[in-house]
Amino acid sequence: MCESIYGKYREVLEQIMSSFVANLHQYNKKVYEETGYKLFEHLNSRIKEEESIREKCRRKDLPENTHSALAELKDAIGVRIVFSFIDDIYKSIAYIKSLSDCRVVTEKDYIRHAKPNGYRSYHMILEMSVPYEDVNGNYPGKYYIEVQMRTIAMDSWASLEHQLKYKKSVSNQALIVDELKRCADELASCDVSMQTIRNLIRKA
């Protein structure tokens, strides 16, 4: 069996991911204790699978090695946080930005600026400064985490749309694409209404 592309850093990646996830759960708990409401519904985290990261190296014309996987590509660690309400996404972004060991490398607000296909989500690449050596020999090391934040509606839409990618030939492709776009826009409008209703309930 060939060696993992993550080499000796695999365990470090797991540790960085668990500590970031634990921090977010802790924050969710604190907000719940203060307000009686959860900030986010749930979160999933993963180390990108061996084959996916190798395929991404090939797609980006990078050598298939540990340096590419950890320093050139920045989504070896992925965390997806799913919320009920849009405002809570922006509140969590502010919290993540306030963390002392974390620097935001890129941000893409596909919520305010949806992709043409209707995809909505907020993406951040974080550079974490951690007490482990990194692939460039730095200590503290720099490791990256891709964070995706979206509402429950955006999340179920993205899962459905993702299925299209894995279908080789789809009959009615154009119709499906149109319907997905229509559905994304309707869901976005419901997300805004849900937020407004919550605000009204809180004010009442």
Ligand code: 0O2
């Ligand atoms: P996977 O297997 O999900 O991780 P880059 O990461 O820089 O090469 P890009 O497209 O510039 O790619 O980054 P972006 O826009 O931040 O998207 C990164 C991830 O968001 C993708 O990861 C998808 O998971 C998700 N995503 C982006 N656009 C769409 C979309 O239109 N539909 C769906 N369902 N998901 C999307 P990967 O690496 O493509 O794949």
